Amino acid sequence: MKTTFIEKQKTALIKKFHVLLGQAKIDNEQKLNLLSAYGAVSSKELNVYELTELCGILDKIVNPEAIELDKLRKRLIASIAGYRQAMGATTNIDEIKAIACRAAEVKNFNRISEQRLRSLYNAFNKMRKDLQNVKALTDDKIKELKMLN
Numbered sequence: 001m002k003t004t005f006i007e008k009q010k011t012a013l014i015k016k017f018h019v020l021l022g023q024a025k026i027d028n029e030q031k032l033n034l035l036s037a038y039g040a041v042s043s044k045e046l047n048v049y050e051l052t053e054l055c056g057i058l059d060k061i062v063n064p065e066a067i068e069l070d071k072l073r074k075r076l077i078a079s080i081a082g083y084r085q086a087m088g089a090t091t092n093i094d095e096i097k098a099i100a101c102r103a104a105e106v107k108n109f110n111r112i113s114e115q116r117l118r119s120l121y122n123a124f125n126k127m128r129k130d131l132q133n134v135k136a137l138t139d140d141k142i143k144e145l146k147m148l149n
Helices: 005-023 028-036 048-062 064-087 093-104 114-148
Strands: none
Touching: 005 048, 048 064, 064 093, 064 114, 093 114
16 A cells, blocks of 8 residues: 555654654653643544644754744844835845845855844844935935925
8 A cells, every 4th residue: 555645744743743752751641631632642643733733832842942043033034024125125035035045154044043143133124224214314305405496
């Protein structure tokens, strides 16, 4: 019998679930409490979505520093998007990640270090504010010149 993609994915998620349980030092009783929230007694009774959700929860317990990095990545993305918007340019997530990678001199967005994420966030925010200030000054000067004419 040929296994489908969903079945392979489910098998991999079950393995990941049990590895994360071990890393989080969760005993059998606590595991059953987790599973009972989904109306299951065994991890094999869960579907792919439920397993993904549970693995996400356990991953946050095992890797709390990953949550902070995720927040910093989202802040950097928002900062670059704000800068591009201040320039009057439209952009998408792929362009934003490419800009961040070029600025950080890395090939993969997820490889940007925590310290570099913070510095780039501050740099793009500063550039955005500078653009907005220059725009406000030029708008004021244009208004002033219009009044003189």
